[in-house]
Amino acid sequence: MHLTKFMLLCGVPSVLAKCKCTPTDDCWPSTSEWESLNSTIQGQLIANEPLAKPCYAGFGNNPTQCQEISNLYEDASFREASPIGYMYPVLDTCVPINGSIAGNPVCDLGSASVYSINASGAADVAAGVKFAKDNNVRLVVKNTGHDIRARQGYGSLSIWTKHIRPELQYQEPYSPSDSSCQSTWNGSAIVVGAGYIWDEVYAFAAKHGHIAVGGGDRTVGAVGGYLQGGGHGPASHYFGLAADQVLEFQVVLATGDVVTANACQNVDLFSALRGGGGGTFGIVLAATLKVYPTQPVLKHSLSVTALSTDISALLNVSVTILSKYPTLSDAGFSGYGQLERILGVNPAYSHTFGKLLTSDGSSSNSSSEIDKAINLVNEEILDFLSSLNGTGFSVTSTFHKYDTFQDFFNSGSHNSNASNNPSPAMVSRFFDKNSLSNNQQNLTAMLEAIFPQSASQVQAIATLLELCLVGGGEVLNAQPHTAIHPGWRTTYVLAETFDVPPTDRGLQGVRQVKDYATSKKLNAMKDATPILGTYLNEADPNDPDWKEAFYGNQYSWLESVKQKYDPEGVFWCYRCVGYEGWEEITGPTLYGPLCQTT
Numbered sequence: 279m280h281l282t283k284f285m286l287l288c289g290v291p292s293v294l295a296k297c298k299c300t301p302t303d304d305c306w307p308s309t310s311e312w313e314s315l316n317s318t319i320q321g322q323l324i325a326n327e328p329l330a331k332p333c334y335a336g337f338g339n340n341p342t343q344c345q346e347i348s349n350l351y352e353d354a355s356f357r358e359a360s361p362i363g364y365m366y367p368v369l370d371t372c373v374p375i376n377g378s379i380a381g382n383p384v385c386d387l388g389s390a391s392v393y394s395i396n397a398s399g400a401a402d403v404a405a406g407v408k409f410a411k412d413n414n415v416r417l418v419v420k421n422t423g424h425d426i427r428a429r430q431g432y433g434s435l436s437i438w439t440k441h442i443r444p445e446l447q448y449q450e451p452y453s454p455s456d457s458s459c460q461s462t463w464n465g466s467a468i469v470v471g472a473g474y475i476w477d478e479v480y481a482f483a484a485k486h487g488h489i490a491v492g493g494g495d496r497t498v499g500a501v502g503g504y505l506q507g508g509g510h511g512p513a514s515h516y517f518g519l520a521a522d523q524v525l526e527f528q529v530v531l532a533t534g535d536v537v538t539a540n541a542c543q544n545v546d547l548f549s550a551l552r553g554g555g556g557g558t559f560g561i562v563l564a565a566t567l568k569v570y571p572t573q574p575v576l577k578h579s580l581s582v583t584a585l586s587t588d589i590s591a592l593l594n595v596s597v598t599i600l601s602k603y604p605t606l607s608d609a610g611f612s613g614y615g616q617l618e619r620i621l622g623v624n625p626a627y628s629h630t631f632g633k634l635l636t637s638d639g640s641s642s643n644s645s646s647e648i649d650k651a652i653n654l655v656n657e658e659i660l661d662f663l664s665s666l667n668g669t670g671f672s673v674t675s676t677f678h679k680y681d682t683f684q685d686f687f688n689s690g691s692h693n694s695n696a697s698n699n700p701s702p703a704m705v706s707r708f709f710d711k712n713s714l715s716n717n718q719q720n721l722t723a724m725l726e727a728i729f730p731q732s733a734s735q736v737q738a739i740a741t742l743l744e745l746c747l748v749g750g751g752e753v754l755n756a757q758p759h760t761a762i763h764p765g766w767r768t769t770y771v772l773a774e775t776f777d778v779p780p781t782d783r784g785l786q787g788v789r790q791v792k793d794y795a796t797s798k799k800l801n802a803m804k805d806a807t808p809i810l811g812t813y814l815n816e817a818d819p820n821d822p823d824w825k826e827a828f829y830g831n832q833y834s835w836l837e838s839v840k841q842k843y844d845p846e847g848v849f850w851c852y853r854c855v856g857y858e859g860w861e862e863i864t865g866p867t868l869y870g871p872l873c874q875t876t
């Protein structure tokens with residue numbers, strides 16, 4: 279056992295055990311020190327309260343407010359609007375409950391920050407960084423709260439970036455903020471502040487007749503963890519990953535200084551932020567992104583629903599469809615497939631793919647382009663599926679043409695719900711062309727592990743396999759100045775599984791589902807694609823091979839950038855670059871104080 283952990287478990291105060299100060303420690307800043315920080319930032323310090331506190335007995339109990347919170351609890355925008363609202367909290371320690379419930383359950387902040395700075399610009403961010411450093415308080419960054427990788431922070435001060443919203447700027451052509459830095463990009467660009475979500479950026483780009491490369495979900499933040507972690511989405515196949523689109527960043531460093539990072543200045547930081555992960559190199563205030571003229575889109579929607587609750591035959595059908603993904607991708611299709619099993623419900627495979635069309639659809643050239651695309655889908659998957667329709671499956675397939683990319687995007691909902699307690703377990707893996715086209719036996723074994731038949735192994739009440747056909751195309755083209763996992767450059771599909779733990783088996787049930795996902799499901803994925811890694815933003819936080827899986831061969835270089843820009847480890851997050859040397863002492867729960875291990 280590490281000495282620090284031993285000391286902590288023996289009750290030695292955090293300050294001696296080289297831990298970050300938490301509210302129960304003597305070293306925690308005094309009320310007057312917090313007040314002084316608050317006045318430095320013009321009253322924008324928030325003392326956080328758990329979201330559903332009004333549902334619990336005691337001070338603040340309010341049944342009417344509790345009902346309102348319950349109604350909105352799974353709404354992503356509701357969570358986003360709170361400084362401590364997370365879509366996938368490490369553990370929700372204050373779920374909305376009926377206040378009269380027996381046993382007086384407790385409600386506390388859990389892994390959420392104790393204080394948040396509602397930052398509106400560089401000065402607020404720099405003040406927060408300085409305060410955390412001077413007072414040995416753990417610092418985290420929160421934007422929308424879509425984090426899946428356990429980057430929340432027990433006992434921390436958080437910089438909340440949601441209200442850093444300088445007006446969006448459209449530049450045609452791109453005009454570098456540093457005029458001495460010549461750019462090869464002659465197209466248009468958009469300057470986006472840290473607080474915007476993709477829905478807003480898409481609408482702004484569309485108003486100017488352009489496509490921005492962003493997330494599949496509208497509510498994901500544009501410039502935070504998404505962009506810095508790589509960022510895939512409905513347009514990445516055509517133009518590259520979102521991080522590939524960044525022309526420059528404006529960043530607050532661990533020193534509190536504000537710098538520009540681009541291909542001329544702070545080039546190592548620029549490269550690290552283009553895919554090396556958020557929350558560890560600095561706090562990004564804004565990014566300038568390439569955008570592309572809009573094009574019409576052909577959409578294909580398919581669903582194959584089993585006519586019984588038995589999933590086994592559907593697994594074989596899904597493997598056959600999946601093996602055709604690379605051919606469809608090479609022909610310009612991109613999008614999302616899903617295989618879903620909810621206990622007691624007939625399982626289903628479905629997908630929505632789009633294909634950018636080179637012309638507006640009015641000429642004979644464009645109608646032949648559409649015919650060609652439809653014929654390919656027919657030959658590759660629909661001919662085979664039509665023979666199955668009514669024989670154990672119900673199959674539906676439709677094609678639709680949209681005049682602009684934004685019309686295509688808006689034809690889907692692209693709004694995910696926040697998780698209700700407990701958060702699902704997630705594991706993921708990259709799949710290249712070979713592992714999809716010529717690997718049916720391994721893919722079948724993988725799907726059987728993800729959707730086990732044996733009742734004793736089915737700990738999850740629902741399982742979703744998301745097949746993100748977001749690679750291929752431009753994603754395969756390596757770019758300079760990037761920290762993108764090299765595995766992305768051969769990836770066609772990012773496969774992700776989500777397992778929803780039962781609600782009635784407490785923390786033990788959650789742990790069981792998470793452990794099973796890591797040990798069985800992730801391993802089955804790794805067996806199917808031995809040499810590839812995964813997307814660091816949508817990965818299993820418990821993956822024992824996290825370093826290689828999330829960063830590939832980039833980790834040691836990224837660590838040197840971390841050392842240069844943040845040698846004292848002011849920014850720290852779970853399994854981010856610079857993670858080693860610190861540990862969260864979680865004890866019997868899933869969160870706890872952050873202590874040095876060396």
Ligand SMILES: Cc1cc2nc3c(=O)[nH]c(=O)nc-3n(C[C@H](O)[C@H](O)[C@H](O)COP(=O)(O)OP(=O)(O)OC[C@H]3O[C@@H](n4cnc5c(N)ncnc54)[C@H](O)[C@@H]3O)c2cc1C
Pocket residue numbers: 365366419420421422423424425426427429430439472492493494495497498499500501502503504505506507508509510511556557558560561562563694695815816851
């Ligand atoms: C419902 C849902 C849908 C998703 N869809 C997609 C998708 O289509 N494509 C995709 O690529 N990913 C997707 N993701 C994953 C998403 O990219 C990551 O969870 C990402 O980290 C979210 O970033 P955020 O800033 O919105 O969220 P936050 O939770 O606020 O931030 C995540 C982390 O990023 C860091 N961070 C945030 N802002 C900054 C900043 N300004 N400077 C420095 N660090 C910062 C912090 O460490 C923070 O913990 C999805 C996630 C969810 C929950």
